[in-house]
Amino acid sequence: MRGCGVRFDKHSKSIVTRHDLGRFEGETLFDRVARVVASAECLPRKELYESWEVARRVRRRMRGHRVVELAAGHGLVAWLLLLLDDTSSAAIVVDTKSPPSASTLADAITTEWPRLAGRVERRTEPLDAPSLDANDLVVSVHACGALTDVVLRRAIASRARVAVLPCCHDESTCDTGALTGFLSIPLAIDATRVLHLRSAGYDVHTQTIPEQITPHNRLILGTPRLV
Template structure:
């Protein structure tokens, strides 16, 4: 009996010592992980231990450039932008580079680490690039050196300019100093994640300086009467607040003299705020087409409303609006009661347009209004 007790006691001691050993190993591993997280490796450790893969032979020219950018990013040391930001830069370039075309100077507004500017330079879509922001992050120098290419001096291709891009006139001042010998068509502006009202300010700056631009807004909305109005309108229409704001901005671009608007997008898995607003200067041919379309629309409207008039009395069916010198008085019939309030403005514009087409002089009396 005493022997069995002794054996049982020995077994308990063995199990207890094994448990303490396992617990100690677990605690040591947890502490080592905490130390690793709190004390990251030196800045050059990541790049020093990276061995690049050979470039596949069956890649297109664009794929080769992207492969080189990713390889250089993996090899560079810290600090460096996150992989998500690299994906955004490349996706942004893919989405709008064809519309913007080649530029002698590219301005990366609120550019942060300068990834957009460096990508445009790496693909040869800009001769020079200037990154503009309030502060220059330390990752900019690493990224610029890594993505400049073996035969390009980094300082000569992309540089940083400290400025507040929300201030009025900053772009005009920058172009006066850096691009005095360039035409506005040779300059482009890009901005990825232009936050809140900054997108509106950048649209205003670009249209005033008459340069092409591509913006990807984020952080939509503002705490004001206008912001609440847009939010309520989005709820009423059943669309997202962000989409409504971007569509309204697209209308502002399209209504700016000499501009045509457009919208592109990147993969929403990269960023949910993925809409890119384009503002491109119209060529003379584009401006002529726009004017022809406007006149054709007015002409169709005039023909449509030629038989709509305004009531002048109980027994009146027609109204003559031409002066005595007109060879043939134009007659416009009495409108339907249901149309009087809805088409008055269109009707008056149509009458004036028809009179211009018929070569009639100004009417002897003012056009009546309902």
């Protein structure tokens, strides 16, 4: 394996390149995805690991549904959610900006998995633009600060399933739920988000992805309770 002796931080923002191919020689789906990403040479290492860890945890609890990835960046989570569960027929990937390499990534993925071609639609628009419904699975990784709350509000309004990995917790724009007397600000904000989802009639599961990938590693998964 090439480069084995060199430190390889999963949280690095360095682009995954062909030089890294030797690290992904296995037969797992992650190895296959990582080889495609490395060959495309367009994605930060952190984004590869983060997206994978989120997608596989989401799919353990949430199958099917149209995937709607909000504040999506490259939209790798949406691609992975389709890859991990073919019963989701389509995804939309929404961001106000489209990274120049988003199409490079899409081409690389659909070359490797032609069955995914035409199933992920990219929309360059704000995350409050797409219409949502109860058949959607809404996901958002690192929608900064209060943007995560917009994602949650939109999902709740349409009774959609939702999964968020929040970041950039901001006391001035997010609700700390009066919990900062004994919780850190980020934890207070995320705990309040969980309570809000529950009081909106959602069953909630909380998890973390490995801290070595990101310190903003709390995953909140919400499924509307049947009434």
